[in-house]
Amino acid sequence: MSQLRPLARIAWCRRPLLPANRRYATSQTPHSQSLPPDWDSDDTPTLSDFSELPYKDFGKNQLIQTNEAFKRSLRGILKEFPPITYAFAYGSGVFPQSDATASLLRESPHPNPPEAILKWQKGGGKMIDFVLTPRFSQHFHWLNLRQHPDHYSFLGRLGSGVVSHVQDKYGAGVYFNPYITVNGTMIKYAVVNFETLYRDLTDWDTLYLAGRLHKPVKILHEEPNLRVANQRNLLSAVRCALLLLPPTFTEKELYSTITGLSYTGDPRMTYGSENPKKIDNIVTHQIRNFRLLYHDLIVSLPNISYADEKAINKPDWMEDPKLDLQLSQDMGIERRANMIRRLPKSFRGKVYFQYQRKYTIPGREFQEMLEASKDDDAKGGLKKQVAGDFDRRIAAETDIPMNITKAINQTVSWPAAVQSVKGILTAGPARAWKYLQEKREKGKMKS
Structure with missing residues (x-):
């Protein structure tokens, strides 16, 4: 171990620098970006x-804006950790999920936070959640x-070997560490390997991390492969939601789905450990950020359109929380089959x-059919993701929403349940119990 200490110091000193060509989102993202063909295929x-x-x-739609002082405070917290x-x-400590006055009613968990965090949270009443992604978690x-x-x-x-295992x-x-004070701010942080995050974004192994990134988050440190992977993740979320929705629906119905x-x-939703109105609260109070995140992807798809094209050409329409625009989708078998295939x-x-x-x-x-529809060919190359006969057969069914929901349940339930149990080990019994009690209290809330 003693031989590794100098390397550790070198690694600490060589914290990755932000690329010079990065720019952060302004109040409005460019609309109707022309997306390159097949950028979201597996041969990226x-x-x-x-x-x-x-x-x-x-x-750039992923780079949701906060004020500069709050962003600097969050980055200041990151500097207290090893390289990522x-x-x-x-979460609600970054973007509100309830009325602005709600945080004023609870005691702040932060012992001595920067002024920027107090102002952003309008009283500083929320623990701030982070996900940290190193190349090698051990x-x-x-x-x-x-x-x-x-x-x-x-x-x-x-030791680190047991922790990473x-x-x-x-x-x-x-791996979660909750109730940690850094720079006078109460935080909870999760550590996840680069490869684990990348795989969940592209394949939806568990939806545990990909699902968090379906909602507006504040990205603080970036990597180009993960930006592309998350863009695929967001587009997959739109396609999956469309398979669950009827021919016409509203913006809020799309974002809620x-x-x-x-x-x-x-299981946290099933057993009352979350506010039953959590989804509605997130969408209602962040409609602008959802528009910034998804609008360009929506207009890039050939099978979905806004009912009122004039509305989205008006300046500052994204800023209007009272708007709930109508959308429609093409329910044709070929369109839906291609969505299933992708x-x-x-x-x-x-x-x-x-x-x-x-x-x-x-x-x-069935295995022979799956082999025929694999993304790679016999020579090891990658094939274009075009619907096959099995996809078209599925697309003609009326029970797609029910079976998509079953597949989501199979994806989410076991990893989420194990993560909840694992929290007793990683957080320790006392902190795990405190976290569970707070979640249960939120679960009893009506708004």
Whole structure:
């Protein structure tokens, strides 16, 4: 171990710098960006720099704006940790999920926060949640245990190998440390490996992290491959929501369906550990940010359109919280079949399995069918994701919403349940119980 200490110091000094060509979102993102063909296919090349993105402003919709002082305070918290590749802050401590006056009614959890956090939270009544993504979580924990041993439960005394094993092998691959004070601010932070996050964004293995990024978050440190992966994740969320929605619907119905994807099957919603109106609160109080996040993706799809095109050409329409525009989608079999074919790979397999059971397709025949529809060909190359006969057969069914919901349940429920149990180990019994009690109190709230 002593030989590793100089390396640790070098790694600490070489904190990744922000690329010079990065710019953050202003109050309005560019509309109707022309998306390159097949940018969201599985053959997206590995990027080494933001200059290699499909175009200059690609993915800028992800960079939701806060004021500069609040952003600096959040980045100041990140500087107290070992190097990371990607990071974002999320939840009601960053973007409100209730009326502005609500935080004034509770005692602030922050012992001595920066003024910017007090002002942004209108009283500082919310713990701030972070996701930190290092390239190698064991090395991160090795450094973090030496710098912040008090952040960890008894597992920390067993070393970074045990901590990273518990993180990677159980649940959704996430390790939480709640009720941590950094720079006078109460935070909860999750650590997740780069590869785990990337895989969930592109394949929807668990939707545990991809689902968090379906909602507005404050991205604080970026990486080009994860920007592309998250753009695919957001587009997948729109496609999945469309398969659940009727021919016509409103903006809020679309965003509520997207928000609800990762809550479907989550035991916290089932057993009253979350506010039953959580989804409605998130969408209602963040409608502007949802528009910034999804509008360009919506207009890029050929099978969805706004009923009132004039409304979205008016200046500052995104800023109007009273608007709830109507949208419609093409319910044609070919359009819907292509959406099914382009669902994330792991999740799509679960949808296929629902219809294998419905059609009682023998296992061997089903496997041969899956082989024929694989994304890669016999030579190791990648094929264009175009609907096949099985996708068209599914698209003609009226029970798509029911079977999509079953696939979401299968994706979400087990990893979410294991993560909840894992919290007793990672947070320690006392902090885990405190967190559960606070969640239960929120679950009893009516708004």
